[in-house]
Amino acid sequence: MSFASSLVRACSAVEDACAAFGRAAAWLLVPLVAAVTLTVVAAQLRLNVLLDWGTPLPLLGERLTGNGLLDVQWHLFLVLTLLGGAYALRTDAHVSVDVLAARFGPRTKALVRFAGDLLFLVPFCALMTWFSYDFAVRAFVSGEASSYGGLVDRWIIKAVLPLGFGLLTLMGAARAVRSAVEAWRPDAAPSETGN
Amino acid sequence: MDHAWPLAMLALLFVGIFAGYPVAFVLAGTGVAFTFLADIPLLFLSLGVSRIYSGTLTNWLLIAVPLFVFMGLMLERSGVAARLLRSMAGLFGPLPGGYAVAVTLIGVIMAASTGIIGASVVLMGLLALPAMLANGYDARVSTGLIAASGTLGILLPPSIMLIILGDTLRISVGDLFMGAVFPGLLLAGLYLAYIVVLGLLRPRLMPPLPRGDSVGLGRRLADLARDLLAPLALIVTVLGSIIAGIATPTESAALGAVGALVLALAAPDMSWRSFADALRESTKTSAMIIFVMIGATIFSVVFKRLGGDGLIESLLGGDDAGPYQVLFMIMLLVFVLGMFLEWVEITLVVLPLVAPVIAGLDFGMTESQTMLWFAVLFAVNLQTSFLTPPFGYALFYIRGIAPEGVTIGDIYRGIVPFVAIQLAALGLAIAFPQIVTWLPERLLVH
Numbered sequence: 001m002s003f004a005s006s007l008v009r010a011c012s013a014v015e016d017a018c019a020a021f022g023r024a025a026a027w028l029l030v031p032l033v034a035a036v037t038l039t040v041v042a043a044q045l046r047l048n049v050l051l052d053w054g055t056p057l058p059l060l061g062e063r064l065t066g067n068g069l070l071d072v073q074w075h076l077f078l079v080l081t082l083l084g085g086a087y088a089l090r091t092d093a094h095v096s097v098d099v100l101a102a103r104f105g106p107r108t109k110a111l112v113r114f115a116g117d118l119l120f121l122v123p124f125c126a127l128m129t130w131f132s133y134d135f136a137v138r139a140f141v142s143g144e145a146s147s148y149g150g151l152v153d154r155w156i157i158k159a160v161l162p163l164g165f166g167l168l169t170l171m172g173a174a175r176a177v178r179s180a181v182e183a184w185r186p187d188a189a190p191s192e193t194g195n
Numbered sequence: 196m197d198h199a200w201p202l203a204m205l206a207l208l209f210v211g212i213f214a215g216y217p218v219a220f221v222l223a224g225t226g227v228a229f230t231f232l233a234d235i236p237l238l239f240l241s242l243g244v245s246r247i248y249s250g251t252l253t254n255w256l257l258i259a260v261p262l263f264v265f266m267g268l269m270l271e272r273s274g275v276a277a278r279l280l281r282s283m284a285g286l287f288g289p290l291p292g293g294y295a296v297a298v299t300l301i302g303v304i305m306a307a308s309t310g311i312i313g314a315s316v317v318l319m320g321l322l323a324l325p326a327m328l329a330n331g332y333d334a335r336v337s338t339g340l341i342a343a344s345g346t347l348g349i350l351l352p353p354s355i356m357l358i359i360l361g362d363t364l365r366i367s368v369g370d371l372f373m374g375a376v377f378p379g380l381l382l383a384g385l386y387l388a389y390i391v392v393l394g395l396l397r398p399r400l401m402p403p404l405p406r407g408d409s410v411g412l413g414r415r416l417a418d419l420a421r422d423l424l425a426p427l428a429l430i431v432t433v434l435g436s437i438i439a440g441i442a443t444p445t446e447s448a449a450l451g452a453v454g455a456l457v458l459a460l461a462a463p464d465m466s467w468r469s470f471a472d473a474l475r476e477s478t479k480t481s482a483m484i485i486f487v488m489i490g491a492t493i494f495s496v497v498f499k500r501l502g503g504d505g506l507i508e509s510l511l512g513g514d515d516a517g518p519y520q521v522l523f524m525i526m527l528l529v530f531v532l533g534m535f536l537e538w539v540e541i542t543l544v545v546l547p548l549v550a551p552v553i554a555g556l557d558f559g560m561t562e563s564q565t566m567l568w569f570a571v572l573f574a575v576n577l578q579t580s581f582l583t584p585p586f587g588y589a590l591f592y593i594r595g596i597a598p599e600g601v602t603i604g605d606i607y608r609g610i611v612p613f614v615a616i617q618l619a620a621l622g623l624a625i626a627f628p629q630i631v632t633w634l635p636e637r638l639l640v641h
Contacts, residue, residue, distance in 0.1 A: 022478060022479075022482065023475060025478065026471075026474040026475045026477070026478035027474060029261055029265055029474050029477055029478065030474070032258070032261065032262070032449075033262060033265070033449050033452045033453060033456075036258065036262065036445060036446055036448070036449030037446075037449045037450060037453055039446060040436075040441070040442050040446045040449065040450060043441075044441070070255070073255070073258055073445075074252075074253045074254075074255055074258060077252075077257070077258045077261065078252045078253065080261060080478055080481065080482075081252070081261070081478075081481050081482045081485040081486075082252065082482075082485075084478040084479060084481060084482030084485075085482045085485075085486050087475075087478065087479060087482065088478075088479045088482040088483050088486070089217070091479060093479035093480070093482070093483050094217035094218070094219055094220070094483050094486065095217065095218050095219070095483055095487060095537055095539050095540065096212075096215050096216060096217045096218060097212050097213060097215060097218065097535060097536060097540075097586070098215055098586065099213060099535050099585065099586055100213050100214070100215065101213075101214065101215025104215065109215070112214045112215055112216055113216070115214075115216075116211065116214065116216035116217075116220065116221070116224075119211075119224055119228065120211060120216060120220045120221050120223065120224025120225070120227075120228075121220045121224060123224060123227050123228070124220060124223040124224045124226075124227045124493065127227060127237075127240060128243075128244060128247075131240065131241040131243075131244040132244050132248075134241070135241075135244055135245065135248070158248070161244070161248065161252075
């Protein structure tokens with residue numbers, strides 16, 4: 001195997017690894033549906049059993065209040081979509097315009113990918129990783145928690161931001177290298193993967 | 196020239212988008228690039244992070260997006276719509292033009308029970324189109340009707356597009372849902388009228404289907420009633436819970452997702468794999484939409500910082516343009532962009548730029564009425580983005596699955612009358628804003 005084709009394989013493996021997080025995070029949709037549904041049910045119960053209002057709902061345990069449940073919802077949503085970003089990139093699910101691109105050959109497509117990754121994707125995601133890392137660290141240092149009696153430890157969810165953007169940065173860098181090889185050494189590239 | 200920076204930003208955006216690179220990252224990357232080029236302090240972009248966090252990622256309304264996508268995908272896999280199509284075709288098919296009527300009605304019912312357009316275009320393209328063609332239906336009428344009525348899902352509530360519109364314009368999604376009901380039904384009614392008139396004038400385009408078996412009318416009606424039960428229950432759950440004030444759009448989406456899940460579990464060919472697939476598809480679609488929102492946020496903070504607002508205002512006619520002239524310019528822009536772009540890009544890129552201009556115009560309504568009306572006009576207009584050549588999602592899809600003998604020319608020509616009907620409906624909604632504003636004012640207490 002030539003150096004070029006091992007490079008392409010290695011990059012593909014990195015991209016797959018970055019996408020695996022979002023692929024797994026898709027299962028969070030199940031608890032998300034459950035959490036929102038539970039909120040509706042709880043709200044209806046509250047109307048019926050006015051006297052019990054103020055105490056934590058028995059189904060949710062002692063710790064999880066109604067506001068906590070609302071927090072759980074957007075926590076799940078944030079993880080799902082942010083980690084899903086890299087997964088969507090790997091599977092070409094991000095919306096793009098094919099008016100001209102449909103006529104491009106594989107080599108031009110690889111060049112566009114290479115240029116786009118370097119010009120648009122990597123600088124943006126790298127900056128976001130850097131800024132959102134600070135953002136999460138500040139939440140950790142200040143011990144930020146919900147201001148309305150929801151979940152505590154905001155830094156955990158804020159730390160998902162640098163993770164999500166970091167995965168995208170890494171994937172973008174790997175994809176840029178792979179695209180460069182595919183553009184300049186089409187013979188070395190194994191057939192396009194992605195599932 | 197004072198607008199050099201924002202114009203250069205639009206130029207890079209244009210190049211990146213038409214090169215075929217994912218729009219979300221073209222938007223964000225253009226914002227970042229111009230932060231460097233225009234020498235804006237880098238710290239300015241860290242504002243972007245907190246805005247993305249508080250405006251998009253922790254936005255409770257947007258949780259409805261994955262829930263509605265999942266609901267639509269599960270409903271598609273449940274086979275509910277396929278059964279409904281079969282029983283409705285059994286009832287209407289033997290009438291001249293009857294199958295076309297059945298297709299339109301399925302389009303409305305599917306539109307009102309899911310928030311995504313994929314489901315009904317897929318279903319009718321795969322099941323109805325071959326049946327129509329085999330029975331001598333004209334290819335142009337069939338493909339045009341399927342594309343147009345399949346696209347109603349993006350307008351009739353629940354609709355992901357209306358959720359994004361509501362979020363972008365900061366108007367109540369409940370109001371928007373209700374505001375879109377009559378324009379959506381108006382469109383469906385116009386499609387039906389067109390089909391009926393065409394069937395009367397040129398019956399050979401839509402011949403009646405042969406009666407397959409000697410099933411009585413009573414039995415057919417009973418079948419239809421049975422197959423209507425599940426979708427109607429879903430519509431009542433989702434829209435009813437919003438109207439009754441029991442649930443927010445997000446909550447109604449979760450209730451709908453549970454309902455669609457139950458229907459799918461009851462389907463004989465439901466598998467674990469198909470369920471996992473639906474979860475992954477929902478995740479990808481939601482991430483796609485959220486990332487375009489993130490990209491648009493980054494783009495617009497930099498664009499505004501560089502004076503882009505002024506550019507847009509002067510492009511839309513400046514201070515001396517009348518309100519309807521500005522509205523016309525925006526509608527024309529959306530229509531033209533719709534030939535090349537999809538609703539996600541148009542909504543998230545164009546809308547934030549033009550919304551402040553619209554809010555300042557006087558159409559003889561309150562500002563909240565104006566915004567609601569404008570949002571629904573925008574939504575009606577965006578329907579055409581699925582249908583206008585050369586790049587409409589629905590046309591593309593139908594081209595992909597159309598049986599042999601249907602050419603792309605047939606599909607392009609077939610859609611023309613339906614796009615004309617949509618423009619007529621848009622014109623009616625502009626001339627009579629009550630079509631939009633009446634229902635939300637009646638139903639929802641503020």
